[in-house]
Amino acid sequence: MLKITTLLFSLLLSECSFSFVVLIDPGHGGTEHGATTKVTRKNSKGKYYTRTVYEKDFALILAKKVKKHLQAKHSTYLTRSFDRTVTLEKRAEMAETVKADIFISIHFNSSTEKKSHGFETYYLDNHDDVAIKKVEMIENENLKGKDKVVNQILIDLVIDKTVVSSKKLAKMVHKNISKKISKKFQMTDRGVKPGLFYVLALSKRPGILIEAGFISNPNEVKKLSSPNYLDNYAKGIAIGISKFIESRPKRGLPLF
Numbered sequence: 001m002l003k004i005t006t007l008l009f010s011l012l013l014s015e016c017s018f019s020f021v022v023l024i025d026p027g028h029g030g031t032e033h034g035a036t037t038k039v040t041r042k043n044s045k046g047k048y049y050t051r052t053v054y055e056k057d058f059a060l061i062l063a064k065k066v067k068k069h070l071q072a073k074h075s076t077y078l079t080r081s082f083d084r085t086v087t088l089e090k091r092a093e094m095a096e097t098v099k100a101d102i103f104i105s106i107h108f109n110s111s112t113e114k115k116s117h118g119f120e121t122y123y124l125d126n127h128d129d130v131a132i133k134k135v136e137m138i139e140n141e142n143l144k145g146k147d148k149v150v151n152q153i154l155i156d157l158v159i160d161k162t163v164v165s166s167k168k169l170a171k172m173v174h175k176n177i178s179k180k181i182s183k184k185f186q187m188t189d190r191g192v193k194p195g196l197f198y199v200l201a202l203s204k205r206p207g208i209l210i211e212a213g214f215i216s217n218p219n220e221v222k223k224l225s226s227p228n229y230l231d232n233y234a235k236g237i238a239i240g241i242s243k244f245i246e247s248r249p250k251r252g253l254p255l256f
């Protein structure tokens, strides 16, 4: 009898773990390149060549690595799995389709100031920070021209519903990213911040937007190009998400 109870309990636990749905959103894609920069590298024959690198490619690589770490324990989906254009509205629709519990949008930063450096994690909330407004302008770009009043009403409603969970998720994920990359790759921790990102508002669920380093910084883009950096970053995100899921009250378990 005890064995059957234990078995049922384990089944319930595994069921609960897989019933938590994570949607990972690699930013941009297709005709929307996101941040771009030119890098100069030396080839095997010692000759220098210059090529353009795109935020959309880094975001997809990192998102796939996060999925790989999470999928053994949790239901995990990507909003795009190859280089294609996906509107912000379509990404939000996918969150509804897969019944995502959390939404993780992955981006890389860009600034006209080439020295800007470091990594940061955002959750949806209002703020008055001018520097953050610049990041929002870039990431919200493909909703330009939309009715901002409607957007603000929607944003305020979603903030009310999600801000506590989103802030907690942002802190847990960011802390684990920092553990994996701050010292090892000498990356500046720019912290957890509020931001008005439309993709988070449209998804209408707890979510975060990760800026995993500055593509516009020539030194930093070298680090971002290393699979080791992206592996460590992905592990940090995955550990943070797992800890967040574990910290939540277990729904559907018998009350004893």
Ligand SMILES: [Zn+2]
Pocket (backbone or CB within 6 Å): 027, 028, 034, 035, 055, 106, 107, 108, 138, 139
């Ligand atoms: Zn972006």
